[in-house]
Amino acid sequence: METVKRTRMSPEERRAQLIDLGARMLAERPLEQISVEEIADQAGVSRGLLFHYFATKHDYHLAIVQHAGAEMLARTEPDQTLPPLEILRSSVVAYLDYVSDNRNSYVSLLRGAASGDPEMREEFDRTRSALAARIIDQLPRLGIEPDDRIALAVRGWLAFVEETAISWLREPVISRGELIDLIVTALPAVTLPASVAAALLSQG
Amino acid sequence: METVKRTRMSPEERRAQLIDLGARMLAERPLEQISVEEIADQAGVSRGLLFHYFATKHDYHLAIVQHAGAEMLARTEPDQTLPPLEILRSSVVAYLDYVSDNRNSYVSLLRGAASGDPEMREEFDRTRSALAARIIDQLPRLGIEPDDRIALAVRGWLAFVEETAISWLREPVISRGELIDLIVTALPAVTLPASVAAALLSQG
Incomplete structure (x- = not known):
């Protein structure tokens, strides 16, 4: 027995x-x-x-994906004790650590068969919306007053982040540090007028 | 009979x-x-x-998707007689016209069941790569020398464009003109250092 x-x-x-x-x-x-x-x-x-x-x-499978989304959100939780641009940088670093630790699952979830499933896509979108809301909440600390245009730009920036991160995981043509800089500077760059973004980043 | x-x-x-x-x-x-x-x-x-x-x-179905990709590329073909930033703007306008004319199919292809099919995704990626190559070819005219970092940023920008366009088709929270400005200014903003982007965009 x-x-x-x-x-x-x-x-x-x-x-x-x-x-x-x-x-x-x-x-x-x-x-x-x-x-x-x-x-x-x-x-x-x-x-x-x-x-x-x-x-x-x-x-x-949905419950597993929900768990993965929650873990990513937990790992990229902003550290409110840092100065505003450093909060952004530390969350981007945490995000890249997360996707590097989970490269296979991250790429296969967002770019594989699961991406064709309506309920899975809803789950990914819930995570993206939580990330977007978190960023929008932080913007006033950077002197940016969120509006509809900026909220749309933030969603676009998250797509920029996913795409550059996934491309980079597949083929790391630049260093990790360069990728972090690219992603961090892109957020003020796409949400703010160019001259304001330039001034903000030069303080940075 | x-x-x-x-x-x-x-x-x-x-x-x-x-x-x-x-x-x-x-x-x-x-x-x-x-x-x-x-x-x-x-x-x-x-x-x-x-x-x-x-x-x-x-x-x-693959042949139909191939055809749709070719049509989008044809409609957004850059008009080389314009000044560089105007080339970009006119292609973005043509792209938004195309996705507005084909809103249902565009959204359902890129965000629906087809996005889970490996061969369909390859087809979409071929179209994206053709768009990216076209933009990279234009960059020297804007005074930008393409390198690996910039090529990655251009792929990210295309994801930014898709995401903002699809969100906007679903819920047009800003005007079409504002969306065009957001997308056009985002390309130099994510590829160039902020101060250089500011100078370029202020030239108009």
Whole structure:
């Protein structure tokens, strides 16, 4: 008779454990290849129990993506004790650390099959909106009063950041420091009149 | 007995006609809903003949997307008789005209199910690379010598353009003129040092 080690966990703990196992597996392979059988095995639970927490495989995958988005937001949380431009720089550094640590999953989520799934895209957009809201909240500290034009420019800047980061992960044609400078200076550059951006960055 | 009007066409003409019918249908509905039966009916040919030109429905859809990309490139072709910043502006205006004329298909291709398909994504990337190459070719006329950092910034700027255009099509929070200004000034702003961008943009 086989002995399967089972750990007694509360439903919340079990759910969190299953998501955590999936998030770790996501670092090594695309979402599409995360099988509920393997996860259930690793957790020492039955496939049926996993489906008790997540109605479908797709729901389980969504929960993993939600977890990855929350982790990225947590890791890039602005450090309010720094001067304004340094807050931006430190968040960009944290973002590049995050995407470098998770390069395969990050690229495959945003540029792979998952990007064609409406619910996954909604999940990515929720993370982007949270990032945009966070940046817009910081702008007054840089002397920038947010309006509709600036809010749109911030969304565009986030697309700029994703695209340059993903291109750079695939082919690092410039140094990490150069990429950080490119991304940091681009935010005032696209939101402010050029002369104001120049003055701000020269203080910087 | 039914009479189906058949037009005699060369294979090249027939192929072009089928793609053209698909491209028109794409203006009205997402790619996934373009049925080969309807297209064959409209062309007055059999479904079998359509599959003689395109091995699969997917191949037919790819040909439509290729056609749409080529049309966008043709419509945004730079007018070399203008001063450099005006070349950029007129291409941005042509691009916004194109995406406004094709808003449904543009948004659904780049943000819908098609974006999850590897061959479709390759097709979109080919169009983006052609746009990027075209811009990089123009930069020396603006006094900008392209290098790896600038090439990466141009790719990022194209993502900025797509994102702001798609957000704006969904919710036009600023005027068309403001969007054009935002996009045009962003290119020197992200490629050049801020002080150089300021000087260039103040020349107009």
